[in-house]
Amino acid sequence: MLNQLSVFIENKPGRLFQLTTVLAENKIDLLTLSIADTKDYGILRAITRENERAVEVLKEAGFTVSITKLIAVEVADEPGGLRDILAIFEREEMSIEYLYSYARTKEGTAIILMKVEDAEAAVRILQSCKVKLIDSLL
Amino acid sequence: MTGYILDKTETLSRGELAALQSERLQKTVRLVYDNVPVYRAKMEEKKLRPEDIRSVEDLHKLPFTTKQDLRANYPFGMFASPKEDIVRIHASSGTTGKLTVVGYTQNDLDVWTACMARSMAMAGIDRSSTVQVSYGYGLFTGGLGAHYGAERLGAAVVPTSSGNTLRQITLMKDFGVTHLCCTPSYALYIADEIRKMGLDMAEFELRGGLFGAEPWSEAMRGEIEKKLNITALDIYGLSEISGPGVAMECGCKAGSHIQEDHFIPEIVDPDTLEPLPYGQTGELVFTTITKTGQPLIRYRTRDITSLNAEPCACGRTTVRMNKVFGRSDDMLIIRGVNVFPSQIETVLIRAGGIEPHYQINVDRVNNTDVMEIEVEMTEEIFSDEVRNIEKLKQKIESMLYSMLGVTATVRLVGPNTIPRSEGKAKRINDRRTY
Structure with a gap:
């Protein structure tokens, strides 16, 4: 089994950009990325090279994040x-x-x-x- | 230590109290008639002379005062004492227009401090207590009101004012603070920060709190008491009347005792302005009867509540006001149904795992009112599956429907996107145009 990040993304202009900026600034490389979307929000699912650090920096930047197996x-x-x-x-x-x-x-x-x-x-x-x-x- | 009765005036018989109120009311009416042109004009319009007011029974004959009167007479037009007798000037922030100014004589500050001291005694504060005042200090009356009341009782005051929550928590723990004074929404914010810091309430001496300056629900009381492991009591006040301490809950938690020897309460129908009997819900109105700087006659608070004259188990004989249900200007009418923010807050707390930070958006779409509640997505309620989130959304929506009787949609938004307030929370965004 492996870990995936799940992030709540409010359906608002610029949120995805903010998220990728946080990852880029912390030099975290994305391996997979997919988004489940609804009218009001999306759930971003991603695997990165350093999942634990990604959770840490995203939480710090104000995102709701969880780890899914x-x-x-x-x-x-x-x-x-x-x-x-x-x-x-x-x-x-x-x-x-x-x-x-x-x-x-x-x-x-x-x-x-x-x-x-x-x-x-x-x-x-x-x-x-x-x-x-x-x-x-x- | 539990609450105690500080002043025997709080236990006067109803007859003794009425006699005291009548004497003080007559003096106040004479004072404003002679010194405040607005009041003289209002009374002349009703063909009233000061001598027509002989007892509290005559109160209903007097004209009302509104916030609009205070604004129209900005800054000092409502003062009943010469400027040189004024020793403090507070002002409350209006959301629109001018500030509302309140001038105090030394007598008024003494009245206010006495009321705050009685209130704090209800929460068990005495010389052995350490009281952290996290209400803002300044033009807002919360900070200084609580400060002087606690000092009067000989308690040690930690005047942190609002803001810098981490420092608030550090001092609360290191100084062995026993009682906290702040808005209920800030108390919850502090509780959440304590939890985030990984601290245990057993490391604190905190036992009680006096929370006010905004309406809050029983559900929110439960949440604060559980998270902070304290007794949370409701304190009521408004700067126009004096500040916090106009009324305060005793340990019975069955309504707030009004300091009736200083402020006479009435409940009126907000539309007809007719006085309503005890027990009925309407707008709370106060007449100050001991103030000299800026006494107010039948001041409409806009707060919606009811009065209870039943004797209280604590031994006080003063009338109690029930929890403020909402404000007549906070009340939303959605498709003809009255909706108060406090009802929405109750639902969110009952739903569990949801931050009590929310925003109400009201729009008019195709001539129909549409209400949307923004709720923050927290780690506790987050799921990485859409259907679980949708299930939660539907659960909150159906709870809202059964509480309010009108449909409200829930929109989940990112964490910390709804503005936090360290003073009064602003929760309504009414975008309707007619």
């Missing part, structure tokens, strides 16, 4: 690669809250990052199915 799965970068993983979830009736992919990886594979309801149970089952789990993007 994600499961990272390596899949074959070919048609049906993600489907094979989802088939396991389907069979085991495990639900996924959200997922996104990470592209910058070695030739022929991709990484799927997902938040699931019961992370420990999911890890156990995925391991028993010989799925390759990743603990760090670095």
Whole structure:
């Protein structure tokens, strides 16, 4: 499993710019980034090279931040690669809250990052199915 | 140490009190008629002469005074004493227009200090106490009022004034402060800062607090008492009448005792201005009967509350005012329904994990009033899943609907984006145009 930052972003001009400025000024490198958005606010989800320090500097800058545990799965970068993983979830009736992919990886594979309801149970089952789990993007 | 009765005047029989009030009212009416042109004009308009006022029974015959009168006679037009007898001048900030000025003679400062001392005795303050005054010192009456009252009782005063919260907390802990005086919203802010600093209330000597200058709810009292581990009492006052200490809650927490030997209270219907009987809710009106610098006759406070004349378990015989429910000028009318900020505050505290900092935005869209409450997203309520946040939003919205009877939408905003105040919180942003 690996850590992801979740940040509350008020839907107001300049908030995302402020957040990236804080990270840039503290020389924190982003590895992944995705945003779930609603009418009034968004939830920014990101993995950085230094998550703990990122939490610290963002809180200091006045952001509401939390750390979320994600499961990272390596899949074959070919048609049906993600489907094979989802088939396991389907069979085991495990639900996924959200997922996104990470592209910058070695030739022929991709990484799927997902938040699931019961992370420990999911890890156990995925391991028993010989799925390759990743603990760090670095 | 629990509260005690400082002055036997607080326990006079109702008959003795009425006799004292009648005598003092007659003197005050004569004083303003002779010295304040506005009052003479107002009384002449009603064909009233000072001798027509023989007892408190005649109070209703007298004209009202409003904040507008004070502004129109800025700065010293309401003084009933020569300028050389005035020893202090306070002014309260108006949100619009001119300041409201209050001049005090030495007698008036003595009356005010006596009322504050009685109030602080209700909270158990005595010579062994250490009192931190975190109300602003200056033109606002909170700081100096609490200061002189505590000194009169022989307590040690720590005059921190407002601001620099970290230093406030350090001194509170290091000096073994037993009682805190500030606005209830600042008390909560201090409590949250203490928690952020990782300090435990067991490291403090704090036992009680006198909180006022803005309306607050029972729910907010619960929150302050729990977080600071103290007894939180409501103190009421307004600079026009004298300052804090016009009324104060005793340890029974069942309404604030009005210092009736100095200030006669009435409740009137804010629309018709007809006096209402005890128990009914309306606008609170005061007549000062011992002040000489700037006595006020039937001054409309704009505060909405009710009076309770039942004897109190503490032994005092004075009439009690219930918690101020809102202000007649703070009251919002949303689609015909009266809404007070205190009701919204109660909901937010009950919902749990939410900062009691909020802002009410009111707009008019397609000829319909639309109310939106901005609430700050805190770590306690944050989730990284949209559906959890939406669930919380809907929960608050449905609680608001059952409390108010009108729909209000909740908008979640970033932490610390709603302005904090160390004085009175400004919570309403009414953008309606008609």
